[in-house]
Amino acid sequence: MFCLQAGAAMAQAAAGHEFDTAVAALPTASYLEKEELAGRIARSAHPQALTLLRGWLDGKLHADAAGHAYLEGEGGYTDALSGAAATPASPDELEKIGTNNRLRKALKGLLAQFGLASAEPGMRIEAVREMRRELDESAVAALQARLPQETDAAVKHEIELALALAGLASEEPAQRLAAIASLDGDRSTEVYNRLSRMASGDEADADAAVRNAAGAAVRSIDSWRSFYQGVETLFFGLSLGSVLVLAAIGLAITFGVMGVINMAHGELIMLGAYTAYVMQLLMPQNTGLALLLSIPAAFLVSGAFGVAIERVIVRHLYGRPLETLLATFGLSLVLQQLVRSIFSANNRPVAIPEFMSGVWQINDVFSITYNRLYILIFALMVFALLLGVLKRTSLGLKVRAVSQNRGMAKAMGVRTDWVDAATFGLGAGIAGIAGVALSQLTNVGPNLGQAYIIDSFMVVVFGGVGNLWGTLIGGMALGVVNKLLEPYAGAVLAKILVLVALILFIQRKPRGLFPQKGRAAEGH
Amino acid sequence: MKLKTILAAVALGAASFAVQAADTIKVGVLHSLSGTMAISETTLKDTVLMLIDEQNKKGGVMGKKLEAVVVDPASNWPLFAEKAEQLLVKDKVDVVFGCWTSVSRKSVLPVFEKNNGLLFYPVQYEGEESSKNVFYTGASPNQQAIPAVDYLMKDIGVKRWVLAGTDYVYPRTTNKILEAYLKSKGVKQEDIMINYTPFGHSDWQSIVADIKKFGSAGKKTAVVSTINGDANVPFYKELGNQKISAEDIPVVAFSVGEEELAGLDTKPLVGHLAAWNYFQSINTKANKAEIATWQKFIKKPDRTFNDPMEATVIGFKLWVKAVEKAQTTDVSKVSDAIIGLEVPNLTGGTAKMLPNHHLTKPVYIGEIREDGQFDIVWQTKGEVAGDAWSDYLPGSKDVEADWVKLKCGNYNTKTKKCSGQNY
Numbered sequence: 015m016f017c018l019q020a021g022a023a024m025a026q027a028a029a030g031h032e033f034d035t036a037v038a039a040l041p042t043a044s045y046l047e048k049e050e051l052a053g054r055i056a057r058s059a060h061p062q063a064l065t066l067l068r069g070w071l072d073g074k075l076h077a078d079a080a081g082h083a084y085l086e087g088e089g090g091y092t093d094a095l096s097g098a099a100a101t102p103a104s105p106d107e108l109e110k111i112g113t114n115n116r117l118r119k120a121l122k123g124l125l126a127q128f129g130l131a132s133a134e135p136g137m138r139i140e141a142v143r144e145m146r147r148e149l150d151e152s153a154v155a156a157l158q159a160r161l162p163q164e165t166d167a168a169v170k171h172e173i174e175l176a177l178a179l180a181g182l183a184s185e186e187p188a189q190r191l192a193a194i195a196s197l198d199g200d201r202s203t204e205v206y207n208r209l210s211r212m213a214s215g216d217e218a219d220a221d222a223a224v225r226n227a228a229g230a231a232v233r234s235i236d237s238w239r240s241f242y243q244g245v246e247t248l249f250f251g252l253s254l255g256s257v258l259v260l261a262a263i264g265l266a267i268t269f270g271v272m273g274v275i276n277m278a279h280g281e282l283i284m285l286g287a288y289t290a291y292v293m294q295l296l297m298p299q300n301t302g303l304a305l306l307l308s309i310p311a312a313f314l315v316s317g318a319f320g321v322a323i324e325r326v327i328v329r330h331l332y333g334r335p336l337e338t339l340l341a342t343f344g345l346s347l348v349l350q351q352l353v354r355s356i357f358s359a360n361n362r363p364v365a366i367p368e369f370m371s372g373v374w375q376i377n378d379v380f381s382i383t384y385n386r387l388y389i390l391i392f393a394l395m396v397f398a399l400l401l402g403v404l405k406r407t408s409l410g411l412k413v414r415a416v417s418q419n420r421g422m423a424k425a426m427g428v429r430t431d432w433v434d435a436a437t438f439g440l441g442a443g444i445a446g447i448a449g450v451a452l453s454q455l456t457n458v459g460p461n462l463g464q465a466y467i468i469d470s471f472m473v474v475v476f477g478g479v480g481n482l483w484g485t486l487i488g489g490m491a492l493g494v495v496n497k498l499l500e501p502y503a504g505a506v507l508a509k510i511l512v513l514v515a516l517i518l519f520i521q522r523k524p525r526g527l528f529p530q531k532g533r534a535a536e537g538h
Numbered sequence: 539m540k541l542k543t544i545l546a547a548v549a550l551g552a553a554s555f556a557v558q559a560a561d562t563i564k565v566g567v568l569h570s571l572s573g574t575m576a577i578s579e580t581t582l583k584d585t586v587l588m589l590i591d592e593q594n595k596k597g598g599v600m601g602k603k604l605e606a607v608v609v610d611p612a613s614n615w616p617l618f619a620e621k622a623e624q625l626l627v628k629d630k631v632d633v634v635f636g637c638w639t640s641v642s643r644k645s646v647l648p649v650f651e652k653n654n655g656l657l658f659y660p661v662q663y664e665g666e667e668s669s670k671n672v673f674y675t676g677a678s679p680n681q682q683a684i685p686a687v688d689y690l691m692k693d694i695g696v697k698r699w700v701l702a703g704t705d706y707v708y709p710r711t712t713n714k715i716l717e718a719y720l721k722s723k724g725v726k727q728e729d730i731m732i733n734y735t736p737f738g739h740s741d742w743q744s745i746v747a748d749i750k751k752f753g754s755a756g757k758k759t760a761v762v763s764t765i766n767g768d769a770n771v772p773f774y775k776e777l778g779n780q781k782i783s784a785e786d787i788p789v790v791a792f793s794v795g796e797e798e799l800a801g802l803d804t805k806p807l808v809g810h811l812a813a814w815n816y817f818q819s820i821n822t823k824a825n826k827a828e829i830a831t832w833q834k835f836i837k838k839p840d841r842t843f844n845d846p847m848e849a850t851v852i853g854f855k856l857w858v859k860a861v862e863k864a865q866t867t868d869v870s871k872v873s874d875a876i877i878g879l880e881v882p883n884l885t886g887g888t889a890k891m892l893p894n895h896h897l898t899k900p901v902y903i904g905e906i907r908e909d910g911q912f913d914i915v916w917q918t919k920g921e922v923a924g925d926a927w928s929d930y931l932p933g934s935k936d937v938e939a940d941w942v943k944l945k946c947g948n949y950n951t952k953t954k955k956c957s958g959q960n961y
Binding site: 203247257372385455457506 | 574576577693694695705733734735736738739740741743744745747748754755756768771772775776778779780781784785788800803805809811905913915
C-alpha cells in the first residue's frame, strides 16, 4: 500500500518534472521542437497542461528574458507552470511564444484529445471530428479507450465512424470489408478520399473484393456529389447574377426608362460603398447595425447626388446622347477625384458584420456563404420594391407616362422636369444601395465604379432597354452562364466568351431579350 | 585692400555659385505618381527623396550635392519610355531609380541601352533578364518563389499545389518556373492546379470553392499566390468566408506586404504567409533606425516600410559606394566598380552585387499577424545569390549572365554564344 502510494507520488512528481522541463524549453525552441514539446506537455497530464496549451494556441503565452513563461489572462498574468497569479518583472519585455500554422494544427489535435473528456457532448463530437482529420496511433488509442465509456449516442456514432475509418488500414481483408460496410451511408470527404484511394490508383487495395466494395461505395457517393456540385454552380451563378442585377438595376431606370446614358452610374455605386464605410466609422462598435443603416443613408447620399446631377447637367442635354455621355464621363472622373481627395487613393476597409460572415454547411460538398445568400435575397427585394414603385405608385405612373410620351404627359399636367429629377434620383439612390452590398464583396476604392459600369450596361442592353424584368433575367442568365463556363475556360476566358456571345446575340436581337413594344418604343 | 576683399568675395561667390549649378549629381526618379500603380510607387519616390536628403546631410557624394529629378510616368507603360528618354537626354541624369511592374521595365529597357543610362530596379520580378544598364535590387524567382516552395514542401509537408495568379507576365513566368521546379521534385501533374484571373477580379467564390475541393483530397495543400494588387482583398475575404483557415490550406503570397496590408481588415488573413527578403518586424538595430528615419521624413509615425523600399535603400547605397570608388558618375565606370561591392542589409547580413547585376539576399517567410505585420517563421541560412536565368526552364537553363568575365547578359553555355539580344 505504502509502496503504491509512493509510486503514485513519484509518477506525479515525474509528470510535474516532465511538464516543467518542456515548458522551460519552449522560449528558445524552433517550431519543430515546439511541436515535440507540445506533445510532451500534453502527455505529462499535468493539471496546468490544458490551460497552457489553449492559451498558447490563442497567442497568450509569453516568456521573459530569463525564459520563465507567463500566461496572459483577462485580469493579468499567471505563472504558466503553477497557474497562480504572477506579475512579470517587466511586462513590456515579455516575448510572445509564437506558433505557426503547423504548430497550431498540432495544438488543435492535442486539445481535441483533451476535449474528448469534456462533459459536453457537442465538444466531444467536435473533438472526434478534429481527431478524424489526422488519425494517428495515439488518436486511435484515445478513441478506443473512450468508446466503452461513451454514453451519448451521437458521439458514439462519430467515434465508431472514426474507428471504422482507421479500420480501413487493418491487415485483415475481412476486417477492411467490414469497415467499408460499416461506413456505408457516410459521405464525408475523409471517407470518400480514403475509399477512392483504396478503389484504384497506386495505393489500391491488394484484395479484389475490398477493391470492388470500395469502388461501389465511391460510385454511389460520386453521383450524390456531382448533383450537389451542380447545385453549387447554379448558386454561384445566381449569386454573381444578383451582383450584376444590383449594379445594373439603377441603370435600368436612368438608361432604360429615361434614356440617359449615365457614365457616372458606377461612381454613384462607389458613393454608396463609401457611405457604408463612413457609417462604420461612426459606429465602430456595431458593424451590423451600421451596415443596415447605411442602406437608407446610401440611398439618400447617392440619390441626392443623382438629383443634383440631373438638375445641373443632364437636363440641359436631353436628346443629345453624345454630349450626355461625355459630360457624365467627365463627371465620373470628378467624383473619383473627389473621393481620392477626401478618403485618399487607398482602398478603405469595410468590416463584414458577424451575421454576414461564415458559411452554411449543408453537407460535405455543398455550402453556401451567408454574405452571398443575403446579397441574393437583398437583390430580389430591391427588385421587387422598385417594381412596386414603378407599377403601383403615382410617381411610377408619372415616370412611365413621361418616358412614353413626354409631350402628352406635360399636356395632362404632369410636371415633367420634377418627374425627371425624381426618376434620376431614384435610379441613383438604387445605385447607392448596390454600393452598400458591393462593399461586402469587393474593395471600396475610387475605382470601384469603373469595374461595374461596363457590366451594368451589358446587363441592361442584354435584358432589353426599358424593361426591369429583362434586367433581372438578363443579369441572372449572364451570371449563371459565366459560372458554368468558368471551370472549363477559366475566369478570363469565360468573361471573354460571355462578351462574344452577347455581341452575337445583340446582332440578332438588337433590342435585347425583352424588347419594349408599342408605338413609343418604335418611335425612338 | 578693401577692394581686394570685395573682389575676392565676389570671385568666391561666383565660384560657389558655379559649383552649385554645375557640380550637382542628378538622380532621376521614375515612379508613377498617378494611376493604378501610384499607391505602391509613390512610396518608392519618397524613399529615394529621403535617401538623397540623408546623403546631402552627410555632404553629398564626392563632395557634390545630389539633386533629384522627379518625373511622373502615370502608370502608363509607353509614357515610361518617354519619361526615361527625357531624364537621360534632356535632364542628363547620372542615375535613375525607378519602375515597378515588369511591363514598365521592359518598356524603358531599350531607352536605357540606347542612351547608356543606369537604372536601379527595386522590385521582385520574374527573372529571365540581365541588361548591361540595369541593376536588379529586388528578388529573382530563386530568391523568393523557390525558397517559399521549399519551405512549404519540407517544413509544412505540402503535397498538392495551387498556383494562382493575376493574368500578366510576372505570375505567368513565375508559375512556369514553379511548375517545372515542382515536377523536378516529383510532384505529379494532377497535384498541380493553375489558375489565372484578370486584374481586379472580385468574384472569387467558385475559384475558392475549387481550391477547397482540390485541397480536400486528403493531401496537404497550399496555394502559391502571385495575385497582384487589390484583387487580393476579396480573395482572402472569400477564403475566410468559406472557412478555409491557414492551418488547412495556407496561402503564400509574393505580392502582399506591409504596405498592402496597411488599412486592410486583416482578420481573414491571419496565419497566411508571405515570402520576402525583408520584413518590417525583423528586430535589428539598422532596421529600427531606418524605419525611424523614414517615419520622421514622411512625418507619419505609423507609416510602414516594405521590401521594395529596402531594395531601393540597398541600391542607392551601392550606387553611392560605387561612385565614390570610381570617383566619377560615368555609367560604364560605375557599372564596373559596383560589382562585388557590399552593403549591409537592414535585416542582417550583406547584400553583394554580383556579376549578373543581381544581389545576394536573405529570404524570409512570414505569417500575417492581426496588426498587419509579419511573424517570421522561417529564413534561409545566409544569403541566396540572385539568378537571372532560371535553372528550371528549358529555354533558360543553359543561359548565364556575367558582365565581368563574359561581358554578356545572356551567354549560352551550350552553344558558347552571347545571343546579343537586347536584354
